[in-house]
Amino acid sequence: MLKADAEVLVNTVNCVGFMGKGIGLEVKKAYVLELLSSVHWLAVHASPPAEDKHEAVEGIAAWNDIKRQMFRPEHIRLARDRLAAGGWLWE
Secondary structure, three states: OOOOOOOOOOOOOOOOOOOOOHHHHHHHHHHHHHHHHHHHHHHHOOOOOOOOHHHHHHHHHHHOHHHHHHOOHHHHHHHHHHHHHOOOOOO
16 A cells, blocks of 8 residues: 555544554554664765664765654664664664
């Protein structure tokens, strides 16, 4: 649904606020994947690499307006912690 080639998509709204099914879950997965991959890229491939959580937050903010507005600093810090805990960063 997120990749549909349509002018208008209609979906019922989850009024409970739990993103555990349907489009809510798909949006949540896409957000998390984009966040983790962006933070990983900054830590591993950027020149110079983002070496800590503070630099990751700064790097996302400098990347572009969309990423700066979409990703909250606390989410960026949590993503970096998770990547480090999982051994995905070469520190």
